[in-house]
Amino acid sequence: MRPSTCASATAGASLLRSGLLPLLLLLTLAWIASADPPVGFGELRCKCVRTTQGIHPKHIARVEVIVAGPHCHSNEVIATLKTGNVICLNPKAPWVKKFIQKTLDNGPSL
Incomplete structure (x- = not known):
């Protein structure tokens, strides 16, 4: 073995024995977990896997278009929905297009 390899292995072993290495690892993981995600990065996949077809518009409290x-x-x-449930609608369905257009025409409700 080369002397430099032995020296780094011995240093790692002494850090492990002293309890410093696990502490450093724990602190590093805590720092990574508490860090904010970079701006502009969010969920990088579709939120809607499946869409619901048969829902009456009067049951809808709020709509979000992504x-x-x-x-x-x-x-x-x-x-x-007014019950608090969240569902995905088919954006290509004519009634959904109409509902969104009507919501946009009415403007935000305060």
Whole structure:
């Protein structure tokens, strides 16, 4: 063995025996876990795996439209029902298009 390899192995063993290495590892993991994600990065996949077809618009309390991008290849329409349930709607369905257009025409409700 080369002397430099033995020296680094001995240093690692002494750090392990002293309890410093596990502490450093724990501190590093805690720091990584507490760090904020970089700006612009979020969920990098589609939120809607399946869409619901038969829901009456009067049951919808709020609608969120997520346009296609690097996270998902298609537009997504996420509706929050008055009961609090969250469902995905088919963005290509004519009634969904009409509902979104009507919501946009009415403007934000305060």
